[in-house]
Amino acid sequence: MPSKSSHxxxxxxxxxxxxxxxxxxxIEEGPVGVDWFEAISENFMRPGGNPRRVLRAIRExxxxxxxxxxxxxxxxxxxxxxxxxxxxxxxKDVEPTLVSDHLCWSGNQGLYAHDLLPLPYTEExxxxxxxxxxxxxxxxxRRLVIENVSSYMAFxxxxxxxxxxxTEVCRKADCLLLLDVNNIFVSAHNHKFDGLAxxxxxxxxxxxxxxxxxxxxxxxxxxxxxxxxxxxGVWALYEAAIRRCGPVSTLVEWDAEIPPLADVxxxxxRARSIALRxxxxxxxxxxxxxxxxxxxxGAQRG
Amino acid sequence: MGNVTQWLPHAKGRNxxxxxxxxxxxxxxRLFNLITARDNVDETLAAQGLPQSHVTDHILxxxxxxxxxxxxxxxxMYFFRLLEDVLQADYPTVxxxxxxxxxxxLVADYLQACPSIKPSARYASERLPLFLSTWGTPTPVWLxxxxxxxxxxxxxxxxxxxxxxxxxxxxxxxxxxxxxxxLVTAHRTxxxxxxxxxxxxxxxxxxxxxxxxxxACTLLVWREDAMVYHRPLSADETAFWPKxxxxxxxxxxxxxxxxxxxxxxxxATAVQLLTAWLNDGLLAAR
Numbered sequence: 001m002p003s004k005s006s007h008x009x010x011x012x013x014x015x016x017x018x019x020x021x022x023x024x025x026x027i028e029e030g031p032v033g034v035d036w037f038e039a040i041s042e043n044f045m046r047p048g049g050n051p052r053r054v055l056r057a058i059r060e061x062x063x064x065x066x067x068x069x070x071x072x073x074x075x076x077x078x079x080x081x082x083x084x085x086x087x088x089x090x091x092k093d094v095e096p097t098l099v100s101d102h103l104c105w106s107g108n109q110g111l112y113a114h115d116l117l118p119l120p121y122t123e124e125x126x127x128x129x130x131x132x133x134x135x136x137x138x139x140x141x142r143r144l145v146i147e148n149v150s151s152y153m154a155f156x157x158x159x160x161x162x163x164x165x166x167t168e169v170c171r172k173a174d175c176l177l178l179l180d181v182n183n184i185f186v187s188a189h190n191h192k193f194d195g196l197a198x199x200x201x202x203x204x205x206x207x208x209x210x211x212x213x214x215x216x217x218x219x220x221x222x223x224x225x226x227x228x229x230x231x232x233g234v235w236a237l238y239e240a241a242i243r244r245c246g247p248v249s250t251l252v253e254w255d256a257e258i259p260p261l262a263d264v265x266x267x268x269x270r271a272r273s274i275a276l277r278x279x280x281x282x283x284x285x286x287x288x289x290x291x292x293x294x295x296x297x298g299a300q301r302g
Numbered sequence: 303m304g305n306v307t308q309w310l311p312h313a314k315g316r317n318x319x320x321x322x323x324x325x326x327x328x329x330x331x332r333l334f335n336l337i338t339a340r341d342n343v344d345e346t347l348a349a350q351g352l353p354q355s356h357v358t359d360h361i362l363x364x365x366x367x368x369x370x371x372x373x374x375x376x377x378x379m380y381f382f383r384l385l386e387d388v389l390q391a392d393y394p395t396v397x398x399x400x401x402x403x404x405x406x407x408l409v410a411d412y413l414q415a416c417p418s419i420k421p422s423a424r425y426a427s428e429r430l431p432l433f434l435s436t437w438g439t440p441t442p443v444w445l446x447x448x449x450x451x452x453x454x455x456x457x458x459x460x461x462x463x464x465x466x467x468x469x470x471x472x473x474x475x476x477x478x479x480x481x482x483x484x485l486v487t488a489h490r491t492x493x494x495x496x497x498x499x500x501x502x503x504x505x506x507x508x509x510x511x512x513x514x515x516x517x518a519c520t521l522l523v524w525r526e527d528a529m530v531y532h533r534p535l536s537a538d539e540t541a542f543w544p545k546x547x548x549x550x551x552x553x554x555x556x557x558x559x560x561x562x563x564x565x566x567x568x569x570a571t572a573v574q575l576l577t578a579w580l581n582d583g584l585l586a587a588r
Contacts, residue, residue: 111417
């Protein structure tokens with residue numbers, strides 16, 4: 001059984017990777033030095049076929065979390081019932097440890113932009129999002145994990161910070177947080193706020209998962225590209241995050257210009273080594289690479 | 303709640319409390335229309351006779367980039383994500399035939415005519431073959447069927463798996479004429495007036511796409527495990543494929559072939575076809 005975190009009832013899974021097509025066969029064929037995988041929900045929603053077969057095979061060996069990109073929780077359109085039903089069926093089949101999606105909107109009036117568009121941080125948006133998360137949680141019969149997005153625009157009508165908004169969303173909807181440290185780094189640069197203020201501002205006891213990834217500079221702003229190794233600045237924020245939140249299941253995202261599997265695993269190992277330095281040896285409940293230690297440190301509450 | 307100006311230094315000097323307020327629904331509608339417009343945000347505003355404040359009243363800018371420029375990032379990403387990650391990935395052969403500029407023009411027109419109507423980007427390109435058949439720009443007459451072939455290859459990839467009927471199971475059948483021939487779910491057929499498979503093969507081998515011969519053909523597309531294949535149906539297959547798709551028995555197959563061949567030839571052809579289908583994993587054990 002997975003060990004339980006002291007600050008949430010969410011298990012600590014260790015250090016994982018996003019499941020990407022170029023790595024399918026290597027992961028299927030033999031031992032892989034990571035503890036868990038995150039699968040993009042939409043890539044596995046059709047009930048048969050090769051993707052679902054691969055996911056089932058991996059699920060037999062590793063914990064899996066499902067990460068969606070199309071829930072559009074912040075859109076004003078009604079939640080897409082067909083999408084929700086399909087997601088619920090996938091969740092039932094895969095039995096993931098966590099189910100997550102983004103704090104964003106993606107469509108309008110029945111059309112989809114396939115992007116993670118930021119919301120204004122207003123009371124109206126807060127009430128709207130919290131209500132919809134409750135709807136989704138009722139449907140899935142589990143708590144949803146909500147991820148902060150990278151953003152390139154902020155709204156004049158916002159009346160609270162992003163981390164205040166996230167905190168209130170969690171409180172109102174009783175949901176969990178996926179803290180994307182790269183997204184914090186990117187948005188902090190683009191909107192000139194302090195990334196540490198973000199990390200110190202979210203409820204540590206709601207942080208169920210962390211993402212790290214790479215970004216690129218375009219002009220004067222940073223873009224969330226996931227196309228190279230995690231930059232040093234993101235690792236520094238990651239260390240700050242786990243110092244505050246305690247050991248949290250950590251995942252490396254690499255979605256474009258995807259390198260050999262070993263290179264992505266090296267990034268997960270970097271996260272592991274930082275966690276080891278911060279918290280000492282951690283007990284990872286599963287995976288083909290166990291790091292067993294007498295006890296885990298307790299969470300550090302901020 | 304904190305003061306928004308504490309984390310948005312570039313907003314200092316603005317009276318945030320008096321910022322024009324749009325209800326969430328109106329704000330999203332306005333932004334979505336600008337993000338998904340064919341032209342960039344500046345051009346769209348100008349074309350519609352709208353001032354920059356249509357955006358900058360709501361989206362903050364700073365000394366690095368103003369609000370319109372920031373919204374334009376999303377406008378750019380919308381087009382290029384769908385162009386490169388979805389349509390180029392799903393239709394590499396069509397893209398090779400049209401060339402970079404031609405394909406980009408096609409995608410720009412397609413996204414305006416057929417914006418995505420499903421949450422998953424997987425389906426954002428599914429209407430391209432149909433759109434191509436009505437696209438105003440002159441293109442080769444066989445291009446829509448080439449697009450249909452490429453979409454069929456995408457579509458079967460995550461079709462449901464079936465338990466396959468094996469050669470051993472077929473051989474062990476005591477009543478072969480009654481053996482039900484049921485095609486696996488993961489298959490499609492694509493008809494064309496030209497030998498489009500030649501174009502596909504050339505592009506696959508990184509060769510210049512040829513002008514295909516004008517010869518009617520029906521291509522069968524199917525998947526075995528993680529591999530997707532296509533091949534032309536033979537004349538015999540083409541003749542009774544619709545019946546096979548609706549389900550028939552081996553005896554029906556022999557009878558059908560008997561209309562063209564002698565009994566011995568019909569039986570031999572039927573066995574030959576059955577063996578080929580079994581070897582290709584085209585028949586389901588249901």
